[in-house]
Amino acid sequence: MFSLNRRTVGEAAFDWVNNLLMLIICFATLYPIWNVLVNAFNDGTDAMRGGIYWWPRQFSLDNFKTVFESNGIMTAMGVTVAKTVVGTVVHVLFTAMVAYAYSRRELIGRTVYMVIGTITMLFPGALIPTFLLIRDLGMIDHFSVYIIPALFSFFDLIIFLSFFREIPDGLIEAAEIDGAGDFTVLFRIVLPVSMPVVATIALFHGVYQWNDYFTGMIYINNTDLQPIQTFLFRVVAQASSNQMISAMPSGVATNVTSQSLKLATMIVTTAPIVIVYPFLQRYFVRGFMIGSIKG
Structure with a gap:
């Protein structure tokens, strides 16, 4: 047989x-x-x-000694770390608050808001109107340009919303009966039981903030406020050693070239996110699977 x-x-x-x-x-x-x-x-x-x-x-x-001894490169690295940490924290909190409001059945006009939000996903604002808006708000050459325009994402709201809808209504109603307000329910009940989706959104936006070079290239002229990705992009795009030489400390080793500094800067730029990503990759899968299977 x-x-x-x-x-x-x-x-x-x-x-x-x-x-x-x-x-x-x-x-x-x-x-x-x-x-x-x-x-x-x-x-x-x-x-x-x-x-x-x-x-x-x-x-x-x-090569790496020169990178870490350079004030220009390390300043750019500090800006990248700061905008990644601050941007991720405020993005997660703000998006979670909006998503919690969307999840409440008593929200007036919820369907209209969903339609408007969906339209913004399909037809995002063009570069020129966005630049004019950023300029009129006074965020050119300001650290807030990394934070405020990326404060909210409707795509991330949908992921939050799918998870919040799976939280039993009885859990929230019990807290409201005990006198808890909306902020208390959100920060002491909803978010603590939603850590998988919080970690997912934090990872999504953290990777975006770390890899974002376009914002610094368009809206930042002050070299002290440019992130490391923009610094690296300008070095590689210009294919010139002038910027690297200006960032070199005095007494740099003679065996260091502009090309070797570019490669070392690439490694320093990408190493943190490459190291962290494998440990958090499962949250990407879980984030995409949230709400896709209903029991």
């Missing part, structure tokens, strides 16, 4: 082809990152000769 679990030759070949394709895709995705890492840890002058593929030929930390 034939076993039901026995695989055919075609199924085995299909799996081998799939595995091979995945290996090729993984290699094509990861190798450029590995090559940047290897060249960043290599002596800058030696790296100009080329031929470095898998391991540093002349291992050196001078």
Whole structure:
């Protein structure tokens, strides 16, 4: 008698082809990152000769020492950390408050608000009207330009709303009977039981704030307020060593080149989010699955 679990030759070949394709895709995705890492840890002058593929030929930390000793780069890193932390906290709190109001059945005009919010998702504001609005509000060359325009996201509201609707009404009604107000219910009952969705939104917006270079490029002229991503974008886009040289501290090692500094800056810029992301990746999956299956 034939076993039901026995695989055919075609199924085995299909799996081998799939595995091979995945290996090729993984290699094509990861190798450029590995090559940047290897060249960043290599002596800058030696790296100009080329031929470095898998391991540093002349291992050196001078590139990273120069990056961390540079006031311009570290100031940009500080701006990025500040806007990521502050922006994520206020975004989560504000979006959660709006989503909680949307989840209340007694909210007048809730359907109209949902329609208006959906329209903003499909037809976002263009760049020129947005720039004129930011300018008229006085947020050009101001730290608030990183926070206020990104204070609310209707997409994140939908994720919050899907989770809030699964909270039993009896839990909220019991708190209201005990005299709890809306803010007390939200911050002491709803949010504590909604930590998975809070972590999801925080991760969504934190990654956005960390990777955002466009805001600094359009609205910030003061180099002391530009984030590290904008700093890196301008260095790479201009393909010039002038900005890197101006950011170098005095007495920089002679074996450091503008190209090696670019690579080291890329690693310093992306390393924090790359390290944190794998530990929080499951929240992305959970966030997309919230509300998709009803019991």
